[in-house]
Amino acid sequence: MTTPQQPIGSGFGRDTTAQEVLHGQDLSGRLAVVTGGYSGLGLETTRALHAAGAHVVVPARRVDSATETLSGLDRVEVAELDLGDQDSIRRFAEELVASGRHVDMLIDSAGIMACPETRIGPGWEAQLGTNHLGHYALVNRLWPALRGGARVISVSSAGHRRSGIRWEDPQLETGYDKWVAYGQSKTANALFALHLDRLAEGDGVRAFSLHPGGIMTPLQRHVPHEEQVRLGWVDEDGRPVNAAFKTPQQGAATQVWAATSPQLDGRGGVYLEDVDIARVVPSDADGPGVREHAADPEQAARLWELSARLTGVDAFA
Template identity: 65%
Template sequence: MNLTAQHKLGSGFGHRSTAREVLSGLDLTGKLAVVTGGYSGLGRETTRALAAAGAHVVVPARRPSLARESVAGLNTEVAELDLADLGSVRRFAARFLASGRGIDILICGAGIMACPETRVGPGWEAHFAVNHLGHHVLVNELWPSIRPGARVVAVSSAGHQLSGMRWDDVQFDRGYDRWLAYAQAKTANALFAVHLDALGRDSGVRVFSLHPGAILTPLLRHLTRAEMVERGWVDEHGDLADPEFKTPEQGAATQVWAATSSLLDGMGGLYAEDCDIAERTDRTDMVAGVRDHAIDPGEAERLWALSARLTGSDAFR
């Protein structure tokens, strides 16, 4: 059970480790990775580190031309994908499946945070739709290409501590709160990893979620400088003020660790942070640790059923 397996392993890495340090000595030549959001912020550093270790990285992108500029010179390819448009997700997956290639690493890292109320598809709340449902469809549609021994990694956040699944109003139809919407979506990312791992482990595919840390990236685009000053993240000039914040290279480390570490062989469905498995916590102030509501197998199964019903995608039916 995930609730009892959430304990630190003593990985030898930590808060300040970088993605390249985590991959030092690993040869990923011949491996294929898919990294959503792999051309911006933490995603670009993830792509850079995986490619430097020898992997070929496929970068699905809503803005392909910008993505090609961002990852130019790396062992990558860019393909169009908009997580807010499930038709786009399915077209990307169909093109990939037609290529006949297999996936060794799939990192679901793209997302939005604290945006104004936005509706996509048939009226779904955007955080839930983009951060979770888009990735649910992507992974299920790509499932035939995910090789035995592969790792799937869902990028969650300590923000999950602020809200479990709001089963009575998942789509925020009865009043919108941008931070609770983000928090629910991050809980959904973690729960997705729990149930996909349960479904995929017999095929040799293991799944993890993680908190990358606090980092100044384009994910913060919907926050004003005044809001970030009030939270103590930056000073009045916009310069970093919080010493606990990571660099993008450090922020990419935990997802790369979850995707490649041999310490995790035989494990799955767990939530990581600072390049190790996280301990459980019952606090709600976004400190270290994972709340039980984000790793509960029953909640994970319920979310999977809802997601499959909403999107029509379930590779395990």
Template identity: 65%
Template sequence: MTDHQKPLGSGFGARTTAGEVLAGIDLSGKHAIVTGGHSGLGLETTKALAGAGARVIIASRDPASAAKATAGIDGVSVEKLDLSDLDSVRSFADRILATGSHIDMLVNNAGIMACPDTRVGPGWEAQFAINHLGHFALTNRLWPAIEGGARVVSVSSAGHHNSPIRWDDIQFERGYDKWLAYGQSKTANVLFAVNIDRLGRGAGIRAFSLHPGKIFTPLQRHLSQTEMIAAGWLDADGSPADPTFKTPEQGAATAVWAATSPQLDGLGGLYCEDCDVAMRAEATDEPFVGVRSYAVNPDDAERLWSLSAKLAQSGLQ
């Protein structure tokens, strides 16, 4: 079997913006859903897709804030969605299905990072629940709207290098570590794309996961300035200090590329970074570059899918 997990030579790179990715691409008549599409990378993704002619539905836990943030962007509407509440996920999906619209692009973008130990639903660890389980339930519920040709984009992170799936303690019941929990949730995002693609390709559904890069967005809300200085992200005065950080427009580019690029036609189940398919991490000595093999393991992808289905069913009231 051919291993497609290697760069294509897309012609884009780390500094490419979402607008540059879409140059010459007309998305008129296309429909997209972007979870968390009113803030940070999600907002830039929304702007880019709408700017190319797509109708974009923003799925937001705070519709009023989302409407305010996207006021004046043509082709954008807002619907309430709380990914920590599977009843909210079901309600959102059912409203979309009731419109009869086909969804061409589902960008599972919303998420949280390195939060304090928080439990949602029936006691699930919040990062795994919101970053993975909510999107798992959403995508499955929307399946009738994405059959017949769609791309599902799962926004992961190089943070997946921090942890594989902790099969013996997924919910961190034996001690919580915020970075391991984040890493596990981001590995789940990659495995999710692998299995969506396996299950959906016969129905025209292809899926990709990605690392957007390091970007200052509200995602860092749970990190103190001291932590970010210690990580080298900020200098002692609190100013940006890491030249590898991207702008939000650059950070959104890989998600937009994965959702729209004709260079990916016929492909799927791949992890991307810097607007190209990523290499396997084992092929480089650079830290946090490429995708760990455990994150694209098809057997683990199926195992996680089965577990997630059971959890999602138990989480519905």
């Protein structure tokens, strides 16, 4: 059933924290997988889910760093995964599926932003290859562990406003722009959740995408200080100056709500922001909302076909 892309009046808002979203919820006995769950928003998500009783698996490219960061948290385990390496994704997924555990929540929170031109795997542009194709393959390979009640959360961004899918040149081989590449990958995150929900609803799996808000995290590591000043993010001393920035705890709220809230039971495929369902707005609009090009079912189906062809993986084929 198609969920309307319009707010439901969740009672939460921009300043809500992940802890407030989970107030009164007991996630004991439930298993969450949080990519990037040891840094930035992913770390806050891991902490919030753990505090509510969940067992959390944190796939990490930097296993030692993740283990150190998450030390002291029982019910949190770290496993090796590089989203830019399809073989690594296959190994991680096969091990988790073989364990026989059911994944209740898969939160695709890891990502890279505005990096210099980089090619991974068979020559894929790194932001599309990591942010989208890596998570696409992960979800499809984990499908046996997701069937029957899981929620899949695809962390997009307001960055999707910068670009739709570059259908004639998705790998940006004819000219690289780091922000166009980032925007395309975030549009892909939204379209992925839209089509996954259509495919998976019959098996009890629902998918959501979201904009967590602007937050200063290690995600900005590829953006030079001078550019951050020019963009109005920080002052000359590196202090945040944009009042629109959220704290990491506030930034994690929407993805935690998407993964756990009973308010979303029976819903799926929609783009969320500020802990509610967002509205669809024209692609050239200003302000909040999901742009039309990131909420288009036909483009979502087309992207799925392209992703299946590139990765060689499709759990629904």
